[in-house]
Amino acid sequence: MTTLKSKLQEDLTAAIRGRDELRSSTLRLTLTAITKEEVSGKTARELSDDEVQKVIAREAKKRREAAEAFAEGGRAEQAAKEKAEGEILAEYLPKQLSDDELREIVAQAVQEAKAAGAEGPRAMGQVMKIVNPKVAGLAEGGRVAATVKKLLAG
Numbered sequence: 001m002t003t004l005k006s007k008l009q010e011d012l013t014a015a016i017r018g019r020d021e022l023r024s025s026t027l028r029l030t031l032t033a034i035t036k037e038e039v040s041g042k043t044a045r046e047l048s049d050d051e052v053q054k055v056i057a058r059e060a061k062k063r064r065e066a067a068e069a070f071a072e073g074g075r076a077e078q079a080a081k082e083k084a085e086g087e088i089l090a091e092y093l094p095k096q097l098s099d100d101e102l103r104e105i106v107a108q109a110v111q112e113a114k115a116a117g118a119e120g121p122r123a124m125g126q127v128m129k130i131v132n133p134k135v136a137g138l139a140e141g142g143r144v145a146a147t148v149k150k151l152l153a154g
Contacts, residue, residue, distance in 0.1 A: 004049045004056075004092065005034060026085045030059050053093065053137060060089040061140065097139045099147075105134055106147045124148055 008031055015024040034055050038047055047055070063086035070079035097105070109130035113123045127148050135144055 004052045005031070005047070008034075008052075008092065022081070022084055023088055026088045030056060030089060033059055050137075056089055056092050057137065060086050060093065063089065094137055097135060102135065102139050102143065102147055103151070106131055106144070106151055109134075110148070110151050123152055127152065 008027055012024060012027040012031065015027060034047060034052055037051070037055050038044055063082045067079045067082035067086065070076075070082060106127070109127045110123070112130055113126045116126065124145075128145070131144055131148065
């Protein structure tokens, strides 16, 4: 078993013993998503820590989006619950890049792409190819794309 998955299971056990309903339900749902990912496809397999991290990131993104939707719909209590679940999942993810750090990485990639002859909005694909490996798991794709567009526009 991967170390991240076993940590999730240990934390789930601790949450159940401590009667922490929110944490235990969040971890249960996350472990279910991991198991579902493991058995999808033609053969069952065990996920690596990186793959488990991707599943956790996907679950955290779902929570953020749900919190926004509930907040827009006037259901503040549900929005707060979803946000709290997202914060629990964030504990298992690497620290996200700040806007300044992300802007710096993207600016370097834009310079590299311009040096290679790419100009304007059409260079977005080339810049994303340079940036994505550097920020994988450290910044959400939407944030990265928005920053790239902003810097390419001028």
